Every structure is written in C-alpha cells, then in structure tokens.
Amino acid sequence: MTLAETLVEVIGLTKSFGSIKAVDNISLSVNRGEVLGFLGPNGAGKSTSMKMITGFLTPTSGTIKISGNDISVNPIEAKASIGYLPEGAPAYGEMTPLNFLSFVAEVRGIDKSARASKVDEIINKIHLERVAHQPIETLSKGFKRRVGIAQAILHDPEILILDEPTDGLDPNQKHEIRALIKEMAADKAILISTHILEEVESVCTKAIIISNGGVIFSGSPIELSSKSRYHNAITLVVINKDIEKTTKILKELEEVMTIEHVAEAELTRVTLIPHSSEVEISSLVKARMADYECEILQLYIEPGRLDEVFRSLTNQQESGEVIRS
Amino acid sequence: MKGFFPIFKREFRSYFDTPVAYVFIVIFLVLNGVFTFYVGGFYDRGLADLSPFFEFHPWLYMFLIPAISMRLWSEERKAGTIELMLTLPISLSASVFGKFFAAWCFTIVALLGTVPIWLTVNYLGQPDNTVIAASYLGSILMAGGFLSIGSCVSALTKNQVIAFVTSFMICLVFNLSGFPMVLDVFASWAPQSIVDVIASFSFLTHFDSIQKGVIDLRDIIFFASLIIFWLYLNVIAIEVNKSN
Numbered sequence: 001m002t003l004a005e006t007l008v009e010v011i012g013l014t015k016s017f018g019s020i021k022a023v024d025n026i027s028l029s030v031n032r033g034e035v036l037g038f039l040g041p042n043g044a045g046k047s048t049s050m051k052m053i054t055g056f057l058t059p060t061s062g063t064i065k066i067s068g069n070d071i072s073v074n075p076i077e078a079k080a081s082i083g084y085l086p087e088g089a090p091a092y093g094e095m096t097p098l099n100f101l102s103f104v105a106e107v108r109g110i111d112k113s114a115r116a117s118k119v120d121e122i123i124n125k126i127h128l129e130r131v132a133h134q135p136i137e138t139l140s141k142g143f144k145r146r147v148g149i150a151q152a153i154l155h156d157p158e159i160l161i162l163d164e165p166t167d168g169l170d171p172n173q174k175h176e177i178r179a180l181i182k183e184m185a186a187d188k189a190i191l192i193s194t195h196i197l198e199e200v201e202s203v204c205t206k207a208i209i210i211s212n213g214g215v216i217f218s219g220s221p222i223e224l225s226s227k228s229r230y231h232n233a234i235t236l237v238v239i240n241k242d243i244e245k246t247t248k249i250l251k252e253l254e255e256v257m258t259i260e261h262v263a264e265a266e267l268t269r270v271t272l273i274p275h276s277s278e279v280e281i282s283s284l285v286k287a288r289m290a291d292y293e294c295e296i297l298q299l300y301i302e303p304g305r306l307d308e309v310f311r312s313l314t315n316q317q318e319s320g321e322v323i324r325s
Numbered sequence: 326m327k328g329f330f331p332i333f334k335r336e337f338r339s340y341f342d343t344p345v346a347y348v349f350i351v352i353f354l355v356l357n358g359v360f361t362f363y364v365g366g367f368y369d370r371g372l373a374d375l376s377p378f379f380e381f382h383p384w385l386y387m388f389l390i391p392a393i394s395m396r397l398w399s400e401e402r403k404a405g406t407i408e409l410m411l412t413l414p415i416s417l418s419a420s421v422f423g424k425f426f427a428a429w430c431f432t433i434v435a436l437l438g439t440v441p442i443w444l445t446v447n448y449l450g451q452p453d454n455t456v457i458a459a460s461y462l463g464s465i466l467m468a469g470g471f472l473s474i475g476s477c478v479s480a481l482t483k484n485q486v487i488a489f490v491t492s493f494m495i496c497l498v499f500n501l502s503g504f505p506m507v508l509d510v511f512a513s514w515a516p517q518s519i520v521d522v523i524a525s526f527s528f529l530t531h532f533d534s535i536q537k538g539v540i541d542l543r544d545i546i547f548f549a550s551l552i553i554f555w556l557y558l559n560v561i562a563i564e565v566n567k568s569n
Binding site for chain 2: 055
C-alpha cells in the first residue's frame with residue numbers, strides 16, 4: 001500500500017471583507033482517492049473558501065498548496081491541475097457547448113491534434129450530444145450545469161473542485177452526476193460543496209461542516225451520523241390500534257429515554273431513543289413486544305439522521321454566537 | 326503570455342456570435358457617411374482629400390468606443406464567467422491584453438468598412454494617399470487609446486450603463502484637454518508646467534498632427550504608452566475588485 005498523497009492542503013485559511021470575517025481559520029486536506037464534502041448553511045463561507053482554493057480570491061491569511069504548489073507563488077502551475085465548477089456554473093451564453101469546450105481545451109493547453117477528439121469524448125461522457133450546437137444561454141438549467149462539469153473535467157485534472165454540482169438538477173440528473181463523481185474518485189482528489197446531506201452519504205469519504213466561517217465538524221460521514229441523537233435508536237412500525245399499548249409497555253423499559261411517534265395512514269412509526277447510544281436495545285424491545293403480544297411489522301436500528309445533526313450543529317453554533325455577542 | 330491567443334480568438338468571435346458586431350458596424354458606417362458628406366461638406370470643398378472624414382473620428386469614437394468597451398469586463402463580472410476565466414492556468418495580463426486586442430481588431434474591421442470612401446476620393450481626383458494611410462494609422466491608434474480607457478473602466482463595475490457613461494466622460498476629457506474649458510480648471514491653481522502636461526494629453530492634438538501626414542514618433546509613443554498605462558490600471562482594477 002502506498003502512502004496517501006495529499007493533493008490539496010489548506011492551512012489557516014482566513015478571508016475578511018472589511019470587518020466581516022467570511023472565512024475564519026479553516027484547515028483541510030484532500031488526498032488522492034478521497035471525496036471531501038464541504039457542508040454548511042448558505043452564507044457560511046463555502047463558496048468563498050473554494051474561490052480561494054482555486055486561486056480566484058486572494059486569502060487574507062493562510063496557505064493553500066495544490067499538488068505541492070503554493071497557489072500564491074506558482075498560481076499557473078497550481079491552476080493547471082485543478083478542474084473547477086464555480087457556483088451557478090457560469091459559461092459564455094452566446095457560445096455553443098462545442099465551441100465553449102474547445103475554447104477551454106485550447107486555454108488548458110490541450111494539443112490541437114487531440115483537442116477535437118477530447119471535446120467529443122467529454123460531450124459523449126456528459127451526454128451533451130443533443131445540445132452541442134445550441135447557444136448555452138438557451139439551454140435548461142440541467143444542461144448548463146453539465147456544461148460546467150464538462151469544462152471542469154475536460155483536461156482530466158487530478159483535483160476537482162465542484163461548488164454545488166447537483167444544485168437545481170432533477171433526481172435522475174443528480175444520480176448521474178453522483179455516479180460520475182464516484183467513478184472519477186479513485187485517482188483524483190475531489191472537493192464538493194453541497195447542502196444536500198444524502199449526497200454526503202452517497203459520495204463523500206470525508207465531511208467538513210462550516211458555519212459562520214469556521215469549521216465545526218470534521219470527520220467521516222459515519223462519524224457525523226453517529227453524532228445524531230438518533231444514532232442506534234430503534235424504529236418500529238406497528239398498527240395504529242396497538243399504539244397506546246406499545247407506548248405504555250415500552251415506556252416502562254429503563255433504557256429508553258424518549259419515544260417519538262410518526263403516524264402514517266394505518267401504521268405508526270415509533271422511535272425509541274436510548275439513554276446512551278452505546279446501549280443495544282433491539283433484542284430487549286423485541287422480547288418485550290412478544291411478551292405483550294404486540295405485532296412488530298418492521299424494526300430497524302437507525303444509523304443516525306444527518307439532517308438532524310446538521311441542524312443541531314449549525315443552530316448550536318448560531319445561538320452560541322448570539323450569546324457571545 | 327500563455328493564453329493570450331485563445332482569449333483573443335474567443336473574444337473576437339463573440340462579437341460576431343451576437344448582433345453587436347453588425348449593429349455597431351452599420352451605425353459606425355452610417356455616422357461616418359453623415360459626418361463626411363453632410364457635416365464635413367466632402368463634395369463642396371472641391372478638394373481630393375479625406376480630412377472631413379477623419380476630422381470627426383475623435384468625436385465619433387468618444388461615444389462609439391465606450392459602447393464596445395463597456396461590456397469587456399462588466400459582462401464577465403455580471404455573468405460570473407470572470408471566475409471561470411481567472412481560474413484558468415493563464416496570467417491575468419494575458420486575459421486583459423487578449424480582450425483588449427480583440428476589441429481593437431474589431432474596431433479595425435469596422436474602420437476597414439470605410440475603405441470605399443478612400444476609393445471614391447481616388448476616383449474623383451488625385452489625393453495624397455500617404456497622408457490618408459497615415460490618417461488611418463492615427464485613427465487606429467486613437468481608437469486603441471479610447472478602448473484602453475473603456476476596458477479599464479468596465480473592470481470597475483458590473484453595470485454596463487455606468488461603464489459606458491463613465492468611459493464617455495473620460496474620453497470627452499481626453500478629447501477636450503487642450504481646450505480652455507478643461508485647462509481653466511487647472512490654470513487658476515496649478516503651475517503652468519502641469520497645465521502644459523494636461524494640454525499635451527489631448528487626443529485631438531496628437532491625432533491632428535498624424536492626420537496631416539506627419540508621423541511623429543512622439544505621437545505614436547503617446548498613444549502606445551497611454552494604452553499600456555490604462556491596461557496596467559485595468560489589471561489592478563480587476564485584482565482589487567474581483568471579490569465584490
């Protein structure tokens with residue numbers, strides 16, 4: 001096994017606009033083969049950080065190393081190894097995807113002889129054949145986003161930085177883009193920002209949450225979900241007529257801290273949160289239900305709910321800010 | 326200057342991908358015709374030269390050139406494509422020069438549309454063709470000067486209307502800087518040497534001498550250094566302003 005190769009290394013990144021600190025002392029690294037999910041509420045500083053990492057904005061302080069090149073010292077070498085999809089996937093509206101991609105290929109220094117075939121290859125890969133000759137400004141949001149992704153991966157960069165790659169896409173398109181990211185992940189370092197939490201679970205190997213410019217969580221998606229109060233909770237589905245009895249008998253279990261109900265048409269989902277996420281209560285619950293002859297239609301152990309962790313982490317931070325100021 | 330050529334090509338093509346090129350060229354030629362034949366009295370003068378044609382160029386460029394230059398950077402900033410361009414592995418000056426030269430070449434294409442006037446005057450009489458060639462050179466240089474101002478101003482704002490009006494004002498000042506209305510502002514408090522320097526910035530004076538057929542190196546250096554100065558400011562304006 002070879003040692004992991006760090007392609008993106010960010011230390012103490014800070015950006016102030018006047019007296020406002022948009023990004024405050026963020027450090028992160030992405031190795032080859034990793035997909036880092038960059039999470040946070042809108043306005044938390046995700047895009048600003050990405051703009052600095054790609055060399056568009058100059059940081060107030062901190063260092064950024066891209067494939068070993070400091071972006072403030074060797075910007076051109078550093079930028080050459082990055083493929084970047086800026087927020088909103090901007091492109092020249094009057095150009096067709098074909099001309100636009102040829103232009104990017106030329107600026108990226110792809111040989112004239114290889115250029116046409118490279119552009120064709122990308123157009124096929126991203127499924128832009130149907131719109132290749134239409135001005136980009138006439139395309140739908142999904143196609144515009146795909147053009148943006150196409151220009152980012154055209155030169156087969158070892159680092160990919162994608163700012164909300166699936167924003168505004170329909171579920172099929174989202175799935176397609178995620179599959180593409182996963183496919184490319186093995187030999188690249190990928191940094192994606194998103195506020196869609198399912199995306200973190202499905203494509204990311206690491207996650208960072210930032211709020212108000214600072215990092216409030218850094219770890220794997222599993223570590224993130226284990227911070228949920230639902231981590232190792234038990235959810236069982238029972239028929240509505242059994243609900244009162246079930247609640248009563250399960251309440252008596254000492255290990256159970258809280259019981260929550262979600263009623264559906266004829267069934268109810270009952271979620272039991274144990275006092276400690278270390279405790280395994282499923283067998284206990286099953287035995288208890290059997291004793292009282294209550295039927296369990298379905299039972300599962302919750303891994304944790306990311307949206308709930310996200311909300312509690314970012315809200316905590318926000319209310320913390322209020323108290324301090 | 327890695328990246329200069331692709332940027333130049335893309336930019337130059339973009340004029341013809343939109344109606345901008347055609348609208349501009351038609352209006353440029355119509356206005357040139359109006360000024361030359363009606364206001365300038367091309368036929369009535371009974372002289373085989375093109376001075377009624379060239380005389381109006383500083384005034385024509387003053388508002389037509391800002392119309393070309395206003396979109397150079399404002400549009401990139403508004404559409405967000407500036408982020409795309411500045412994260413490509415090329416230097417900022419390559420982008421600035423690439424865009425500037427594309428706009429300049431486009432102006433030259435529009436100016437080439439006036440060649441029939443040159444042919445007409447040769448048909449009607451025996452003009453001094455070297456003077457006319459020199460005038461074309463002067464006109465091209467002056468257009469470059471106006472364009473560099475406009476390009477720099479357009480880097481300062483996302484709003485094309487503001488870019489247009491501001492460039493127009495600065496171009497007007499450069500046109501009029503040999504005139505009392507500009508010089509009087511300075512004459513009351515600044516030393517004479519400064520007033521002379523300001524007067525020497527007049528596009529009219531420099532263009533006038535070239536237009537008479539005198540290609541003085543100083544006039545060429547004037548326009549060349551003016552262009553370099555404004556493009557240098559342009560680079561700084563983008564550096565400072567890109568985050569807003």
